[in-house]
Amino acid sequence: MFSVAAIALLVTLALALARATLGPTVFDRAQAANTIGTVAMLLLAVLGFLNGRPEFLDLAIVYGLLNVIGTIAVLKYFRRGDLGDPGDEKEESTAKEEPAA
Amino acid sequence: MNLFITTVSWFSLTLGGAFCIVGAIGLLRMPDFYTRMHAASVIETLGAGLILLGLMLQAGLTLVTVKLLMLGVMILFVSPTATHALARAAMVRGLKPLLAIEEKTPSKP
Numbered sequence: 228m229f230s231v232a233a234i235a236l237l238v239t240l241a242l243a244l245a246r247a248t249l250g251p252t253v254f255d256r257a258q259a260a261n262t263i264g265t266v267a268m269l270l271l272a273v274l275g276f277l278n279g280r281p282e283f284l285d286l287a288i289v290y291g292l293l294n295v296i297g298t299i300a301v302l303k304y305f306r307r308g309d310l311g312d313p314g315d316e317k318e319e320s321t322a323k324e325e326p327a328a
Numbered sequence: 329m330n331l332f333i334t335t336v337s338w339f340s341l342t343l344g345g346a347f348c349i350v351g352a353i354g355l356l357r358m359p360d361f362y363t364r365m366h367a368a369s370v371i372e373t374l375g376a377g378l379i380l381l382g383l384m385l386q387a388g389l390t391l392v393t394v395k396l397l398m399l400g401v402m403i404l405f406v407s408p409t410a411t412h413a414l415a416r417a418a419m420v421r422g423l424k425p426l427l428a429i430e431e432k433t434p435s436k437p
Contacts, residue, residue, distance in 0.1 A: 228338045232379055235345025239371065242352035246364070254361055254418040261410050262355060262368050265403065266348065269379050272399065276383055284395040291399065295406045299413055306417040 229277040236270045253305055257298065264294030337385035344378030351375060360426035361418060365411060372407040376400070 240263060247259035268291045275283025347370055354367025380400045387393045 228341055232341045232345045232382070235342075235349055236379075239348040239352040239375075242349075242356050246355050249356075252361060252418075252423060254414060254421075254423060255364065258361070258365055258368055258414055259355065261407075261414070262352075262371055265372050265376060265407065268399070268403075269348075269376055272383060272396065273379065276386060281387065281392040281395075284392060284399065288395065288399055288402065291402055291406065295410055298410045302413050302417045306420055 229273055233270065233273050233277060236266055236273060239266050240270070257301055257305070260301075261294070261298045264290070264298070268294065333385050337382045339382075340378045340385070341382035344375050344380075344382060347371070347378060348375035361423060362415070362425045365415060369407070369411060372403060372411075376403050 243259050243262045243266065247256050247263065250256045250259060268287045271283050271287040271290060275281045275287075351367055351370035351374075354370065355364050358364045358367050377400065380396050380403075384393050384396045387396065
């Protein structure tokens with residue numbers, strides 16, 4: 228029964244990879260990368276049970292933590308254009324009101 | 329009792345896999361970035377939750393269950409944060425959602 232879940236997760240991974248390849252904007256690719264990270268974490272957990280070695284769960288936890296750090300860092304880079312930027316609140320508030328107008 | 333637990337675990341693993349595939353199809357076929365984000369959240373809530381529940385029922389009351397619970401709580405906290413940051417970054421960079429404005433103007437009475 229673990230192999231069914233593993234195959235379903237592999238299909239999910241392939242479809243998300245197709246979106247990451249096709250994605251028109253960079254945010255589509257970031258979303259697909261985030262989804263790939265989540266699914267890979269689940270796949271690691273299922274694979275540990277499939278092989279009878281539940282120690283793989285530690286790898287899954289570390290992978291999930293690295294995934295969220297990577298996603299937030301990439302998003303900050305694409306929002307500011309610079310990773311070391313401390314953030315300009317004034318510019319952000321004017322940019323935030325722009326879509327509503 | 330053992331058969332019952334195995335059946336529930338089988339059911340939730342299969343259903344979780346099905347939800348993951350449905351979310352991925354939505355991620356591939358939705359027309360707009362924001363709708364794609366909406367479809368991808370199915371994977372992170374129902375898919376991940378059901379698969380982790382199935383694995384927890386298989387593991388029984390051990391340390392493995394605690395680790396799986398930690399993984400589930402981490403997904404529960406982290407994935408809305410990442411989705412919010414993503415939507416906000418897209419909005420600040422000026423990516424507009426796809427709206428049905430063209431249909432509203434000709435149908436004016």
